[in-house]
Every structure is written in C-alpha cells, then in structure tokens.
Amino acid sequence: MTGTDEPILQVRDLTIEFAAEQGRLPVLHGLDYALPKGRVLGVVGESGSGKTVHALSLLRLLPPTAHICRGEICYKGKNLALLKEKELRKIRGHKISMIFQDPSASLNPVLTIGEQLTETLLAHRKLSKEAARSKAARLLEKVGISEPEKRLKEYPFQFSGGMCQRVMIAMALALEPDILIADEPTTALDVTVQAQILQLIKQLQQESGMSAIFITHNLAVVAGVADEVLVLYAGRCMEQAPAARLFADPQHPYTQGLLHSLAPVEKKVDRLPVIAGHPPVPGEPEGGCPFAPRCPFAFEKCRQACPPLFELGGGRRVRCWLQEGKK
Numbered sequence: 001m002t003g004t005d006e007p008i009l010q011v012r013d014l015t016i017e018f019a020a021e022q023g024r025l026p027v028l029h030g031l032d033y034a035l036p037k038g039r040v041l042g043v044v045g046e047s048g049s050g051k052t053v054h055a056l057s058l059l060r061l062l063p064p065t066a067h068i069c070r071g072e073i074c075y076k077g078k079n080l081a082l083l084k085e086k087e088l089r090k091i092r093g094h095k096i097s098m099i100f101q102d103p104s105a106s107l108n109p110v111l112t113i114g115e116q117l118t119e120t121l122l123a124h125r126k127l128s129k130e131a132a133r134s135k136a137a138r139l140l141e142k143v144g145i146s147e148p149e150k151r152l153k154e155y156p157f158q159f160s161g162g163m164c165q166r167v168m169i170a171m172a173l174a175l176e177p178d179i180l181i182a183d184e185p186t187t188a189l190d191v192t193v194q195a196q197i198l199q200l201i202k203q204l205q206q207e208s209g210m211s212a213i214f215i216t217h218n219l220a221v222v223a224g225v226a227d228e229v230l231v232l233y234a235g236r237c238m239e240q241a242p243a244a245r246l247f248a249d250p251q252h253p254y255t256q257g258l259l260h261s262l263a264p265v266e267k268k269v270d271r272l273p274v275i276a277g278h279p280p281v282p283g284e285p286e287g288g289c290p291f292a293p294r295c296p297f298a299f300e301k302c303r304q305a306c307p308p309l310f311e312l313g314g315g316r317r318v319r320c321w322l323q324e325g326k327k
C-alpha cells in the first residue's frame with residue numbers, strides 16, 4: 001500500500017526538559033515533523049540525542065521529572081500533549097502502539113505468551129476467550145512464529161531474543177494501530193535477526209497501511225525501510241529529508257559523519273572511522289551549534305549562534321550555517 005501526503009501525526013515545536021538537582025535540563029528543542037499516513041519515518045541519532053524521550057512523549061509515558069514545556073502532538077486533530085488521561089488511554093496501545101528497546105523487560109515472565117496476547121485483546125475488544133485465543137494464534141503466525149497454537153502455551157524464557165521481538169510486534173499490532181513506534185527494536189539482536197525483524201515490520205506496515213516511526217542509532221538500519229529520515233543531535237533536528245535524498249547526498253556534516261562511519265556492505269573492514277568527540281550533555285552552557293566542537297567545517301559563526309533549520313526545497317531541512325543563502 002502506498003502512502004498519502006495527509007499527515008496522521010503532526011509534531012510542532014516539541015520541547016522537553018527534565019527537572020534535576022542542578023536545574024532544568026533541556027533534552028528536546030523544538031522538534032517539528034509530519035508523519036503522513038502509510039509512511040515510515042526514521043529517527044536517527046547517537047545515544048542520548050533524545051530519541052526515546054521523544055517517543056515516550058508522543059504517548060505521554062515520560063517519567064514524572066520530565067515536562068513538555070512547549071509544543072503540540074496532533075493525532076487526527078487532537079493535541080495529545082493536552083488530552084485528558086482517560087482520553088489518551090483510548091489511543092495509547094490502541095491507535096498508537098510502541099515496541100520498546102528491551103523486549104525481555106516488556107514481556108511478563110510469569111505469564112504465557114498466549115495469556116499476554118489474549119489479555120490485550122480481551123481488554124480492548126469485545127471477543128470471547130476462544131476468539132481472542134484464535135486471533136492470538138493468527139497474530140503469532142503473521143509475525144513468523146511456527147506452530148502458534150503450541151507456542152501460545154509457552155513462557156517468554158522459552159523464546160529466543162528474536163522470537164521475543166516477534167511477540168512484541170504481534171502485541172503491538174494486536175489492536176491494528178494507525179501508528180507503530182519501534183524504539184531500537186533490534187539492538188539486542190544479531191545483525192541477521194535485526195534485518196529480518198525490520199523487514200517483517202516493514203512488510204506488516206505495508207500490508208496494513210499503517211504509519212511507523214523507526215528509532216535507531218544506526219543509519220544503515222533505516223536505509224531500506226524509511227521513507228523519510230530525521231537526524232537528531234543533542235535534542236535538535238539537524239537534517240530531515242526524504243530517505244533517498246539523505247543517503248545519496250547528505251548535507252549536514254553530522255549526517256555525513258554518520259554515513260561515513262557505516263561499514264560498507266561489500267567490504268570487510270577492521271576499524272571504522274567514527275566522529276571524534278562526543279555530544280554535549282544536557283544543561284551544559286549553550287552558545288553556538290551543538291555540533292560545532294566536533295565539526296570539521298566549523299567556522300566562527302558556528303561557535304556564536306545555533307543555526308536555524310534552513311529549508312532547501314524538496315522536503316529537505318538542514319540546521320547548518322553552511323547552508324545559509326543556498327537553495
């Protein structure tokens with residue numbers, strides 16, 4: 001199924017801070033994007049760039065010390081940031097589902113896979129126990145688990161890491177959501193299984209026509225699956241573009257660095273170049289561009305002021321002073 005340009009989710013100026021002993025720590029600065037129906041957005045960035053905080057905020061699952069200070073999260077015309085908790089519960093896990101970073105922490109070890117899947121279905125759908133169980137079996141089959149009837153009676157410890165991820169996907173899809181958020185669904189898995197899981201999510205996404213947000217620290221992971229990519233650095237969008245354009249011709253020095261540090265598929269290399277230095281810590285005094293201290297092209301202006309997002313046409317936006325005046 002192909003997507004449309006109609007956004008199902010529109011995030012505007014999303015700004016989040018944590019309250020800490022040393023004061024307020026800003027972790028997300030004015031994030032803006034639109035997720036069209038049926039499309040996949042990849043959100044990429046190093047550890048600590050704000051990927052998970054962003055994802056949790058969409059469903060208002062942030063820890064109590066975090067605070068959305070500005071911005072809107074519009075889903076079908078409703079601002080989720082302001083919605084009453086009761087209303088939000090009708091959307092969370094229902095219309096918008098999330099697969100978390102660690103599947104073993106999300107599955108209950110003392111309940112069978114079948115109990116966990118049918119519990120979700122029974123809680124939200126008017127189904128008999130038998131109907132819920134047979135739907136659970138169909139879901140397991142859909143995510144590539146053979147002998148589903150037998151596997152429903154088993155416990156999470158009887159499943160491998162990749163199988164647990166598949167169960168998590170089945171759970172997230174149980175209520176046929178409009179949007180699936182997958183936060184690093186593959187970090188704990190080996191590369192072959194990672195690729196299989198992502199392909200599976202992509203295939204299910206295409207079959208159902210839902211939209212998806214894939215969150216990862218590895219650009220290679222979203223290369224074959226995302227329609228659009230948003231590159232986060234220290235809580236800011238540094239570059240956003242249709243995936244094909246971003247991979248063919250990255251404009252931000254940070255995106256270029258991320259791409260250079262990927263292993264060429266055809267070559268075996270012992271060491272990969274990495275971007276020297278590390279990202280700023282939230283709460284550090286800010287002056288210029290947060291990437292300036294690591295940027296090989298930084299000049300005076302970069303150290304003085306943070307650049308805005310320059311619109312380059314063709315759906316590309318880049319936060320870099322090198323783009324000033326370019327179109």
Ligand SMILES: Nc1ncnc2c1ncn2[C@@H]1O[C@H](COP(=O)(O)OP(=O)(O)OP(=O)(O)O)[C@@H](O)[C@H]1O
Nearest residue numbers: 018027046047048049050051052053054063217282
């Ligand atoms: N509970 C918390 N209290 C204070 N700061 C937090 C808390 N959770 C996250 N942060 C900070 O918010 C920033 C963004 O964290 P986040 O978990 O979103 O990063 P991430 O991009 O998901 O990283 P990773 O790739 O490691 O999962 C980090 O600087 C982190 O230290």
Ligand SMILES: [Mg+2]
Nearest residue numbers: 051052053101
């Ligand atoms: Mg994370």
